[in-house]
Amino acid sequence: MLTPRxxxxxxxxxxxxxxxxxxxxxxxxxxxxxxxxxxxxAERAGVSIGSLYQYFPNKxxxxxxxxxxxxxxxxxxxxxxxxxxxxxxxxxxxLLTDLVGCVAALHTDRPALHRLLFDxxxxxxxxxxxxxxxxxxxxxxxxxELRRLRAGGPDPGLSALLAVQGIEGQLHGTLLxxxxxxxTTGHLQAAIRLWHQALAEPTPLPSGPSRAPRxxxxxxxxxxxxx
Amino acid sequence: MLTPRxxxxxxxxxxxxxxxxxxxxxxxxxxxxxxxxxxxxAERAGVSIGSLYQYFPNKxxxxxxxxxxxxxxxxxxxxxxxxxxxxxxxxxxxLLTDLVGCVAALHTDRPALHRLLFDxxxxxxxxxxxxxxxxxxxxxxxxxELRRLRAGGPDPGLSALLAVQGIEGQLHGTLLxxxxxxxTTGHLQAAIRLWHQALAEPTPLPSGPSRAPRxxxxxxxxxxxxx
DNA sequence: CAATAATGCGAGCTATTCTCAGTTTTCGGT
DNA sequence: ACCGAAAACTGAGAATAGCTCGCATTATTG
Numbered sequence: 364m365l366t367p368r369x370x371x372x373x374x375x376x377x378x379x380x381x382x383x384x385x386x387x388x389x390x391x392x393x394x395x396x397x398x399x400x401x402x403x404x405a406e407r408a409g410v411s412i413g414s415l416y417q418y419f420p421n422k423x424x425x426x427x428x429x430x431x432x433x434x435x436x437x438x439x440x441x442x443x444x445x446x447x448x449x450x451x452x453x454x455x456x457x458l459l460t461d462l463v464g465c466v467a468a469l470h471t472d473r474p475a476l477h478r479l480l481f482d483x484x485x486x487x488x489x490x491x492x493x494x495x496x497x498x499x500x501x502x503x504x505x506x507x508e509l510r511r512l513r514a515g516g517p518d519p520g521l522s523a524l525l526a527v528q529g530i531e532g533q534l535h536g537t538l539l540x541x542x543x544x545x546x547t548t549g550h551l552q553a554a555i556r557l558w559h560q561a562l563a564e565p566t567p568l569p570s571g572p573s574r575a576p577r578x579x580x581x582x583x584x585x586x587x588x589x590x
Numbered sequence: 591m592l593t594p595r596x597x598x599x600x601x602x603x604x605x606x607x608x609x610x611x612x613x614x615x616x617x618x619x620x621x622x623x624x625x626x627x628x629x630x631x632a633e634r635a636g637v638s639i640g641s642l643y644q645y646f647p648n649k650x651x652x653x654x655x656x657x658x659x660x661x662x663x664x665x666x667x668x669x670x671x672x673x674x675x676x677x678x679x680x681x682x683x684x685l686l687t688d689l690v691g692c693v694a695a696l697h698t699d700r701p702a703l704h705r706l707l708f709d710x711x712x713x714x715x716x717x718x719x720x721x722x723x724x725x726x727x728x729x730x731x732x733x734x735e736l737r738r739l740r741a742g743g744p745d746p747g748l749s750a751l752l753a754v755q756g757i758e759g760q761l762h763g764t765l766l767x768x769x770x771x772x773x774t775t776g777h778l779q780a781a782i783r784l785w786h787q788a789l790a791e792p793t794p795l796p797s798g799p800s801r802a803p804r805x806x807x808x809x810x811x812x813x814x815x816x817x
Numbered sequence: 818c819a820a821t822a823a824t825g826c827g828a829g830c831t832a833t834t835c836t837c838a839g840t841t842t843t844c845g846g847t
Numbered sequence: 848a849c850c851g852a853a854a855a856c857t858g859a860g861a862a863t864a865g866c867t868c869g870c871a872t873t874a875t876t877g
Contacts, residue, residue, distance in 0.1 A: 606824080
């Protein structure tokens with residue numbers, strides 16, 4: 364069980380829960396997940412260890428609660444990108460710039476928190492599920508924009524999901540562990556450029572309609588003679 | 591300290607270390623990281639808990655050792671993709687097919703192990719560093735192929751790194767937590783297709799040389815009037 | 818065949834998570 | 848205002864898991 368065993372009903376207990384989460388966030392970020400004890404969290408929150416365990420069944424649940432809060436805030440930020448897009452109908456390039464900038468901000472705003480939630484602590488199945496769910500939602504919104512911006516091309520839903528997953532991987536890798544030999548802004552620019560090319564309407568070859576790619580086995584390729 | 595405190599010198603101790611790692615791999619995969627105790631690992635390996643701690647300074651070190659072994663094997667697989675490419679000089683599409691297939695195989699061959707190392711267990715800074723290092727190596731190899739396959743375009747090193755990070759994110763998300771409403775092979779096909787378009791030589795517009803993209807602030811975009 | 822080094826052992830020390838029986842506070846009803 | 852019940856809080860300590868340390872056993876060297 365990773366959800367609170369008891370829902371706080373009174374104002375007092377809601378403040379207790381808030382204090383516990385605040386303390387947990389601070390101590391987790393300062394000392395890391397493993398080196399933070401639940402007793403220290405309770406002490407810092409000004410409550411007894413018993414109170415903590417009344418609302419959080421175990422230490423992981425504290426982390427899950429923080430992660431869900433962060434995930435919700437992140438989803439909110441990204442949703443605003445698409446709200447803006449719905450109003451202004453930007454070009455693909457401008458949309459990607461806004462989207463990448465937003466995701467980048469989520470990584471750089473509170474890197475310690477992001478690193479804590481995504482790297483340092485064990486990922487419970489529930490957390491992973493929540494994350495994938497958020498991913499799907501963003502992909503869905505992006506798919507809508509793609510349908511607006513281009514006429515044909517491959518399944519927009521699939522392209523959008525790939526883009527969301529890809530951008531997340533790229534920015535996570537770049538912003539949390541910046542390669543020493545590259546500058547960050549250039550990296551972001553390149554990512555925008557790359558996705559623009561990947562998602563733009565493919566310019567049809569003048570010689571005829573582009574053929575659909577043959578299905579190919581995705582496993583060890585032999586490079587036999589190409590035909 | 592996460593590396594063995596003592597290097598095994600005699601044959602006997604090398605077998606001990608191997609037995610411990612084998613037991614750790616089995617128990618971690620079966621019961622998860624948190625629910626596996628070091629005493630159980632030692633018991634299963636047929637050695638005493640003291641022997642375990644002679645070669646692994648703490649529980650995390652067991653995981654790091656498993657991860658490094660897995661990472662080395664993975665890097666080996668991917669290196670073979672580029673070895674094949676060096677010999678056969680495949681088209682971009684065929685290279686991508688082989689690369690994606692290889693990375694997919696790494697995820698599907700032993701999903702439990704992959705999930706353990708990448709999702710379930712805490713990622714130590716050392717592990718993350720090793721992972722990024724492998725990423726850089728693969729990107730470097732891919733950059734070489736890009737230089738062969740296309741004349742101009744943006745910095746191949748940057749494009750390659752983005753591709754490696756992106757592919758990893760896409761396949762990780764898709765293969766470990768398959769979206770219920772999509773088939774996996776189609777997903778892989780779409781990824782290959784997407785990266786082909788993203789990395790291919792951009793077809794120059796007939797009206798003139800493509801202009802370099804203006805540098806744009808990557809942060810919250812206002813969508814002022816476009817000019 | 819010593820002497821020395823390497824390896825193996827496991828009872829128990831230490832630290833941390835989590836429980837539970839009892840106390841205090843809040844709140845609706847009269 | 849007062850009461851009873853429910854909610855909230857407490858903290859000593861039970862349970863458990865990571866890890867240590869002194870000593871026994873096995874291998875290597877000269």
